[in-house]
Structure formats: C-alpha cells, structure tokens
Amino acid sequence: MKKFSFDADAQAFITAASITDATEQNAINNLVGSLKLYGIWSKMKALYPFVGGTASTHKFNLKDPRDLDAAFRLSFTGGWTHSSTGAAPNGTNAFADTFLIPINYSQNNFSFGCYLRNSGSYNNYMGSVDTYRNYLLALSTTYYAQINSSAFSGTTIIPTQTTKLHVISRTLSTTASTYINGTLLYNDNIISDGRTNRSIWIGGLNSSGGFKYYSSNEHALSFICDGLNFTEITNLTNSVNTYQTTLGRQV
Amino acid sequence: MKLTEIKSDQYTTYVGLLTPKQKELLVGQLYTNDSYFNAIQDNLDNWIISVEEMEYCDNPEFLWVKYLELILYVPKPSINTFM
Numbered sequence: 001m002k003k004f005s006f007d008a009d010a011q012a013f014i015t016a017a018s019i020t021d022a023t024e025q026n027a028i029n030n031l032v033g034s035l036k037l038y039g040i041w042s043k044m045k046a047l048y049p050f051v052g053g054t055a056s057t058h059k060f061n062l063k064d065p066r067d068l069d070a071a072f073r074l075s076f077t078g079g080w081t082h083s084s085t086g087a088a089p090n091g092t093n094a095f096a097d098t099f100l101i102p103i104n105y106s107q108n109n110f111s112f113g114c115y116l117r118n119s120g121s122y123n124n125y126m127g128s129v130d131t132y133r134n135y136l137l138a139l140s141t142t143y144y145a146q147i148n149s150s151a152f153s154g155t156t157i158i159p160t161q162t163t164k165l166h167v168i169s170r171t172l173s174t175t176a177s178t179y180i181n182g183t184l185l186y187n188d189n190i191i192s193d194g195r196t197n198r199s200i201w202i203g204g205l206n207s208s209g210g211f212k213y214y215s216s217n218e219h220a221l222s223f224i225c226d227g228l229n230f231t232e233i234t235n236l237t238n239s240v241n242t243y244q245t246t247l248g249r250q251v
Numbered sequence: 252m253k254l255t256e257i258k259s260d261q262y263t264t265y266v267g268l269l270t271p272k273q274k275e276l277l278v279g280q281l282y283t284n285d286s287y288f289n290a291i292q293d294n295l296d297n298w299i300i301s302v303e304e305m306e307y308c309d310n311p312e313f314l315w316v317k318y319l320e321l322i323l324y325v326p327k328p329s330i331n332t333f334m
Contacts, residue, residue, distance in 0.1 A: 055285040078289035079303025091263060092301045092324060093289045211327070216263070 007032045009041075009062075013049075016065035017057045024051045027246040028062070031239060038235040043226035046072040046100055048202070050086045050220055051247070058087045059096075069099040072224075074202070078214075085249040086117060089203030091216030096202040100224050102134050102195040107148050111169035112136070112200065113179075114222040115240055117251045119162040124213030126222060128198040128206040135205055136166050136178075137213060143185070145178040148192040157186050163251045165237050171227035182237035184230075200224060220249055252321040254305050262306075266299040267319035274298040282308040282316070294325040 006014065010029040019025055028049060035041040047062040055076050064071040078094035080087055089095065102110065113136065114125050127135025133146040143157045145168045157178075164181040173192050178185040198206045202222050205213040221240055228236065244250040257265055269277070269290055277288040282304045290298050305316045 055283070059285050075287065076285055077287040079301030079307075080286060081303060081307075090301050090303050092266065092326075093291045094301070094303070095289075 007036070013060060013062045013065040016067070017052055017060045019052050019057065021052075024247065027051070027243055030246065031243045032062070034239040034242065035236070038232065038239065040225070040228070040232055040236055040239075043228070043232075044223060045105070045226070046098055046222075046224040048074060048219070048222045049243070050222070053084045054082050055080065055087075058082055072098050072100045074098060080203075084247075086218045086220035087203075088118075088218035089215060091214050094214060095204035095206070095212065097206070098200045098202065098224065101197060101199050102128065102132075102148065103197045105195070106226070107192050107195055108170055108173045109227040110134075110147060110195075111167060111226065111228045112147075112222075112224040113165060113167035114202065114217075115165045115220045115244060116163050117218040117220050117249065119217065123215040123217055124203075124205040125166060125215055125217060125219075126200055126202050128196045128200045130196050130198050130208045132194040132196045134196050134200060136168055137205065143178075145176070145185075146188065146190065147176045148195050149176075149190045150193050151190050153188050153190045159185055165221075165240050167228065167233055167236070169225075169228045169233065171229060177230075179233050179237070181241075182234050220244055220247075254302065254317055254319075254321065257302070257321065262302040264323060265302055265321040266293065266324040267302065267305050267316060268322045269298040269300060269319065271298060273319075277313065277316075280310070280313060282310055282313060288313075288316075292327065293322075294327050297322070299324065 006029045010032040044063045050058045059074040061072045074096040076096050079090035080094050125136040132150050137144045147170045161180045167179045170176040176188045274290045282288050
C-alpha cells in the first residue's frame with residue numbers, strides 16, 4: 001500500500017519548523033499544492049505562514065526554510081505575541097526583518113502583502129522606504145500603498161475591509177494595484193522610478209527617518225513575490241482563505 | 252508601578268523604564284528564543300522597552316527587566332517621514 005507523503009517543499013518547511021500538529025501539516029501541504037497548481041509558487045520569494053505558535057516556528061520562510069538571513073528567515077525584534085492564530089506586533093516597538101531588499105529585484109515585477117486578523121491604530125503592515133517607497137500603510141482610516149516609486153501619491157482611500165489579505169502588486173511601470181480580500185481597492189498611477197535599498201519589515205516601516213509606524217495588526221500570513229495579475233491575486237486570496245479556514249483562524 | 256500590578260489589556264499603555272546603562276546591556280540581546288529586545292525612546296527621550304518584552308523574557312541573564320518601573324507610554328510625535 002502506497003504511503004501518503006507531503007509535497008517535498010512543504011515537508012522541508014514542516015521539518016525545519018518542527019511542525020508536529022497534523023492539521024497544521026496538512027494546511028501547509030495544501031497551501032503549497034494550491035500555489036503550485038496556480039503557478040504562483042515559483043513567483044514567491046518569501047512566504048511566512050505563521051504556523052506553530054512560537055517565534056521559533058513563525059520565523060521560517062516556507063519558500064526557503066533554511067535558518068539563514070539569506071533565506072529571508074525572519075528576525076523578530078521588540079514585543080511580539082506569538083500564538084496559534086499568528087504573530088501580533090505590539091504597535092510600540094515590534095518589527096520583523098525579512099532581510100529581503102527590493103533593490104535586488106525587478107522594478108516592475110514585484111508584489112507583497114499580508115493576511116491580517118484585526119485592525120489597529122497606527123498601522124504599517126509591511127514596508128521599507130528611503131528615496132523610494134515600498135509599503136502597505138494605514139493610518140487610522142487613511143490607506144497608503146506604494147511600490148517602487150519616489151513620488152508620494154497621497155491617495156486617500158478609506159477601505160471598507162481592514163482585515164483579511166492585503167496585496168500590492170506592480171507588473172507595469174505605470175501602475176501599481178492594491179487589493180483587499182481579492183477586491184481591487186485602487187490603481188495607483190504613480191510611475192515606478194526606483195527601488196528601496198532597505199529590507200522590508202513586517203509590523204513596522206523600515207525607514208531612513210526616525211518614525212517606524214509600528215502596527216498592532218496580527219499577521220496570519222505575509223509574503224513577498226514577483227508581480228501578480230488579477231487572476232493570480234484571486235487565486236492567491238482563495239488559497240490563503242482556505243489555509244486560514246483549515247487552521248480555524250479565518251476572519 | 253510594577254509588571255505584576257497591571258492587566259494584559261493595559262500592556263499598550265505602559266512601558267518599562269530603562270537607565271541608559273540598562274539600555275546598553277540589552278542591545279543585540281534575546282529576551283526569549285528568536286526574539287530580540289528593542290529599546291526605544293519615548294517623547295521625553297527616556298529609554299523604554301515594552302511590557303511584552305518584560306512579560307515574555309525567560310533569558311536568565313535579563314530577568315531583571317521584569318522588575319523595571321512602569322511608566323505611561325507617550326510616543327514621539329508622528330512625523331510623516333514616509334512621504
């Protein structure tokens with residue numbers, strides 16, 4: 001009788017992160033399978049499923065689960081609360097460094113995002129900024145999202161959905177698109193003109209200035225990827241929603 | 252006020268007050284597995300750490316953080332440096 005085995009990439013992560021719970025193992029395996037089915041897996045550079053409930057399990061990158069900065073393994077700093085539902089920064093001094101620096105990647109083929117389980121006050125979900133901007137940032141009800149541009153769009157959009165999967169993606173030099181739960185929030189027509197030379201943080205903004213915009217939104221998945229089109233974002237959203245539902249932590 | 256005197260829903264209100272010497276001791280150090288201290292300054296330039304770092308610290312070398320005096324947290328004024 002043939003023994004069931006997990007996808008090799010899923011198994012590598014399960015082993016590295018010491019995930020022993022069968023539900024979590026199956027959720028990871030199904031997430032990887034789904035992303036491969038939709039052709040998204042190969043585009044992923046960093047994918048943090050925040051499974052296992054501790055900093056030691058949450059730090060691993062599902063795409064490359066080596067315990068190395070070069071594998072974009074997270075480094076948690078400040079007051080994080082880790083649980084079975086994800087990783088929650090405290091909004092005071094907590095961030096996680098991905099070690100992934102946008103300047104090393106294509107200017108017009110880049111995306112990132114996160115699945116959030118709650119709303120906070122000062123909210124920088126993910127990002128880095130120097131001369132150029134890469135961030136998903138919400139200050140109360142004002143939402144800013146930019147990718148690989150020096151100009152500040154100043155777009156004020158009030159989202160009706162502040163939880164679930166937030167994605168910003170650039171596949172053209174002329175437009176970056178922001179989605180929440182698979183629905184287009186807005187197209188930013190700011191032209192890309194450069195990439196930040198600072199690594200992307202989760203839970204705060206890796207800025208050359210003093211203010212870091214620490215947030216208190218719980219992350220149940222975060223990712224950094226090549227640019228994604230509308231169909232890919234739809235498929236990614238459905239895959240992530242299924243993943244969260246399997247783990248009983250969907251919102 | 253001390254850590255034992257507050258409830259979890261007050262964690263975002265208070266922070267632990269450090270001396271400059273204490274702050275230097277925490278630079279680059281772990282408070283628990285795979286989690287680093289991050290001392291920052293408040294609006295009066297006091298060095299502080301979060302209640303989470305104090306509560307979750309199980310590094311024997313730094314258990315003293317659990318006995319830091321708590322003060323109300325007032326962050327530095329917001330500046331739109333992301334613009």
